[in-house]
Amino acid sequence: MKYIFILVLVLFCFSACQESLEKRAARELKEYTLKKCPTPIINDVQTDSANYEPETKTIHYYQKLCNQADNAEAINQHKSEIVSSMKDNLKANTANKTYKDNGFNFRYTYRSQKEPNKIILDVTFTPKDYK
Numbered sequence: 001m002k003y004i005f006i007l008v009l010v011l012f013c014f015s016a017c018q019e020s021l022e023k024r025a026a027r028e029l030k031e032y033t034l035k036k037c038p039t040p041i042i043n044d045v046q047t048d049s050a051n052y053e054p055e056t057k058t059i060h061y062y063q064k065l066c067n068q069a070d071n072a073e074a075i076n077q078h079k080s081e082i083v084s085s086m087k088d089n090l091k092a093n094t095a096n097k098t099y100k101d102n103g104f105n106f107r108y109t110y111r112s113q114k115e116p117n118k119i120i121l122d123v124t125f126t127p128k129d130y131k
Helices: 002-016 021-036 072-077 079-092 097-101
Strands: 045-053 058-065 105-112 119-125
Touching (some): 021 045, 045 105
């Protein structure tokens, strides 16, 4: 009887210490931003920051288009192909599997390196887009 009580107590302690997935997302994205951002420029894209927006259950990446990719006219001309490619990449991305399995949204905001106040592309994917 004593061992069952101890086992129940230990299990209760472990379950009480777990953080919610939403809190985990906020913590992980904050840590990512502090430790890794801005990221190196890869394929003319640089990640400036990432955060979790609890009111919409959205993981939001803020990125900068650099060099040749910093071309709003070209982005607008090929927007449907770009968004389709982004959606395919999100579907294939296993790093976000837990968040996708729990119905999170993913938002990507791309700004111009030459004109930092200019948003070139802003796309949000919901579960219906990546499932």
